Amino acid sequence: MSKIIYTHTDEAPLLATYSLLPLIEAYAKKAGVEFETRDISLAGRILAQFPERLTEEQRIGDALAELGDLANDPSANIIKLPNISASTPQLKAAVAELQELGFDVPNVPEDPQSEDEKDIAARYDKVKGSAVNPVLRQGNSDRRAPGAVKAYAKAHPHRMGDWAADSKTRVATMGENDFFSNEKSYISPADDTLRIELVGEDGSTTVLKEKLPVLAGEVIDGTFMSAKALDAFLEGAIAEAKDDGVLFSAHLKATMMKVSDPIIFGHVVKTFFAPVFEKYGADLAAAGLSANDGLGAIYAGLAALPNGSAIKAAFDEQIAAGPELAMVNSDKGITGLHVPSDVIIDASMPAMIRIGGHMWGPDGGEADTLAVIPDSSYAGIYQATIEDCKQNGKLDPATMGTVPNVGLMAQKAEEYGSHDKTFEIPQAGTVRVVNGAGETIFDHEVDEGDIWRACQTKDAPIRDWVKLAVTRARLSGTPAVFWLDANRAHDANLIQKIEEYLPEHDTEGLDLHIMAPAEATRFSLARIRQGLDTISVTGNVLRDYNTDLFPILEVGTSAKMLSIVPLMAGGGLFETGAGGSAPKHVQQLLEEDYLRWDSLGEFFALAASFEHLAQTTDNAKAQVLATTLDAATAAFLENDRSPGRKLGTIDNRGSHFYLGLYWAQKLAEQTDDAELAAAFAPLAATLAENEKTIVDELIAVQGTSVEVGGYYRPDDAKADAVMRPSATLNTAISQF
Incomplete structure (x- = not known):
């Protein structure tokens, strides 16, 4: 049996899994492919940290650590659904729920003082923020809108609001004494172990991080945001919003940037x-x-x-x-x-x-x-x-081009807020980064309350990122732009490496550029308005921003993107789109038994996963599954079977039924594998004959509140019952 790991995550994607996974498991089994699940949910990550406090029946393994090891195995094939990148309030809420469910997990320490409290806080720090992605993403990102999604968006353009030329909407940003302006960057000439320390004005030395291992060629950055400058900026912004008569809104990333942005x-x-x-x-x-x-x-x-x-x-x-x-x-x-x-x-x-x-x-x-x-x-x-x-004026989804992304993220590149290297400075002084020889590689003068952070980007991922960018530019025949600002210390070092590594590839005839982010935005938007495509080649944070910005404008959501992570060890990680409004979807399900989550991202990831499996295990039947699933997804879009927007229409569960129907039909019709065609023909007939009955059963439950046993850790039996309410469909799948 070939094997695919399907992640058990959180919120709406998790609820959708209860409905979708039994169907795809049944289909895949006919091709000799089996699925295994791994619990990387917020609740699962919490429980894995405290095995000594749980009963034997309650204990679960550290699935995230296991998948981290697997990501470095050439045989890895992982489908990763969106998970909660927990802010502190979410972490506390999950802990409270687990305690109510009988799990003896400790409270989150507010101000850890004792060694026990510090140990508990350190364990919870492993759970917060982007705990999952840096572990699993042992490769760089190739993310784009599938052709079927783009075609559907052009044929059925989503609503775009009109822009007034005199709109008062604008961005307010610091521009000085912030992370951008204070950044310093260093390329390590050899393997080394660095130390981060704070030398106070009183002469005291506080070690902020004792050991920071780095490799030859690795880029190390340090920067800080002045707390006084931040407060002054905010005072001005609040006054401006009041004077202009506009709304005041703050836009941060308090989930991923789990230390700096909550501050x-x-x-x-x-x-x-x-x-x-x-x-x-x-x-x-x-x-x-x-x-x-x-x-x-x-x-x-x-x-x-x-x-x-x-x-x-x-x-x-x-x-x-x-x-x-x-x-x-x-x-x-x-x-x-x-x-x-x-x-x-x-x-x-x-x-x-x-x-x-x-x-x-x-x-x-x-x-x-x-x-x-x-x-x-x-x-x-x-x-x-x-x-x-x-x-x-507003962009037109019916005519606009697309901006796919090649993102640098392998081996914790740029580290998404550098959680273990971000500090709220306790006293005025100088933060120094010191190498193994005791030499200061860079330093910053800081005041009490300033936010100082460092990050790392290893050389091998940078080289792989350049290679992936060239490959995508060659395959797509479109310009590729590295979004890098020569006036920023980190970017200047990346530009140096790009210029070193590009000659390793055949770039003849390719249209490659390096532009500062704002310039790259204007360049890409000008092309989009002409219906032209442009690859954005970015670092980790911009990867995340761009793979929401452009898809939301182009196709209405980032959840429908094809996200492939070719793991550097040879395996594959297939991501299914952003979480987005997942919490609101859960609330609606609990109140109305209606789940609007769209699993289209799961469909695309699944097809790519089957294709990768076919190529790496020589499983021809897996390739048939991939090809027919892509065809079924195209039919799914053509027939507009995504979840509706109101009660009385099909929701997530109905969309899964229609995918199953179209997929069974495509499998029964295909001529590449007679055995699979014969196996799926009866199921295709059964689902088609019972279409009205199944849809009626799925819609009949809508309109009443339901209970799934927990927000962060649903009860499997209750959630399964809620998410699989069609007895006719369940019987067809189980008998198959």
């Missing part, structure tokens, strides 16, 4: 509500209520304070006095400052641009917005897009 988010909250924190800050701190966790966590804790109602009134007064806040849910009064993980820049900015530069205000209507992106490293790509739309 920056806390600065936003404290600055917006400066009078409240000046008067009641000590009370909030004593109660363990942190601005870094957002207004929602603070409000939830006020009931326990004797002056809680007075503090709440002070917050309300400041909301009324300040600029109007962009809302996450205006009906429920949830602002963009309620939860740090509610407004994630790579999803929120494209959505704002797509609807004409608007976000939702307190009155439930759309309004122009001041988009506050403190660090200027990539803020320019969004400002350039906004300027383009103001000048040229």
